[in-house]
Amino acid sequence: MVNQKGGVGKTTTAVNVATAIAVAGKKVLLIDLDSQGNATTAFGIPPEAREKTSYDVMVEDAMLDEAIMKTEVPNLSILPAIIDLSACDVQLASKIGREFILQKKFAALKQKFDYVFIDCPPSLGLLTINAMTAANYAMIPLQCEFYSLEGLSYLLNTVKLVQDNLNDKLDIGGIILTMYDRRNKLTQDVEAEIITHFRDKLFKSYIPRNIKLSEAPSHGKPGIIYDHRSSGAQAYMLLAREILKRFG
Numbered sequence: 001m002v003n004q005k006g007g008v009g010k011t012t013t014a015v016n017v018a019t020a021i022a023v024a025g026k027k028v029l030l031i032d033l034d035s036q037g038n039a040t041t042a043f044g045i046p047p048e049a050r051e052k053t054s055y056d057v058m059v060e061d062a063m064l065d066e067a068i069m070k071t072e073v074p075n076l077s078i079l080p081a082i083i084d085l086s087a088c089d090v091q092l093a094s095k096i097g098r099e100f101i102l103q104k105k106f107a108a109l110k111q112k113f114d115y116v117f118i119d120c121p122p123s124l125g126l127l128t129i130n131a132m133t134a135a136n137y138a139m140i141p142l143q144c145e146f147y148s149l150e151g152l153s154y155l156l157n158t159v160k161l162v163q164d165n166l167n168d169k170l171d172i173g174g175i176i177l178t179m180y181d182r183r184n185k186l187t188q189d190v191e192a193e194i195i196t197h198f199r200d201k202l203f204k205s206y207i208p209r210n211i212k213l214s215e216a217p218s219h220g221k222p223g224i225i226y227d228h229r230s231s232g233a234q235a236y237m238l239l240a241r242e243i244l245k246r247f248g
Helices: 010-023 054-058 083-091 098-112 126-134 146-165 185-198 211-219 231-247
Strands: 028-032 076-079 115-119 137-143 171-178
Touching: 010 028, 010 076, 010 115, 010 137, 010 171, 010 231, 028 098, 054 083, 054 098, 083 126, 098 126, 126 146, 137 146, 146 185, 171 185, 171 231, 211 231
Parallel strands: 028 076, 028 115, 137 171
Antiparallel strands: none
8 A cells, every 4th residue: 555645545455455354254464664653563463472574574584474463353463563664774784685585584484475465654765665575466555636746646656666676576455545425516627637547556445534433443442343333434345345356
């Protein structure tokens, strides 16, 4: 899940899609690469319980299986994050092969999970590059506003650079419209623009603005568990079903 713009629903999407697919019976790993650690907090895991984290994997040479934790959701594990990740770009700047750290660490665990989702930080720095180098698909949550459209072109340029130089298997997995409100003229304009240029990549399941999705992290639960009847939870369950159909 990648977008260099913050506040577009990237973490909310990663948490709820991963949960929905785990509930569907798939073995899922969620990797939290954001120094804010919001994806980890969403499962009620406090900082003091995160003995080893994605920081230890990226900087301290810990192996993935040493840091992965089980969540209370059956079939769903998480690689937690802490604030120390914010210094990764500086600490890894002189390291040879720094773009391939996550890819190499993940190789040994690839067969243990059906799906792996990576929640990237809101930047196009080294952690995001590591995620895209390790991934098969870049999934792009896109808020329905003008600045999101403007930022999409920069993101797509970065994806192209990664494809050309680091990971030729990377593809655009899909664009997910978030904070969707059909009554809003700007939302309609953004939707029309995306359909014009990215019709084949746009998921049919749009994620509406929904207070229950915003409340859920404070209760340490994904939105689809906190209130599965809410419009946001229903939208994420439909999106998860669409992802399962698209990717097998």
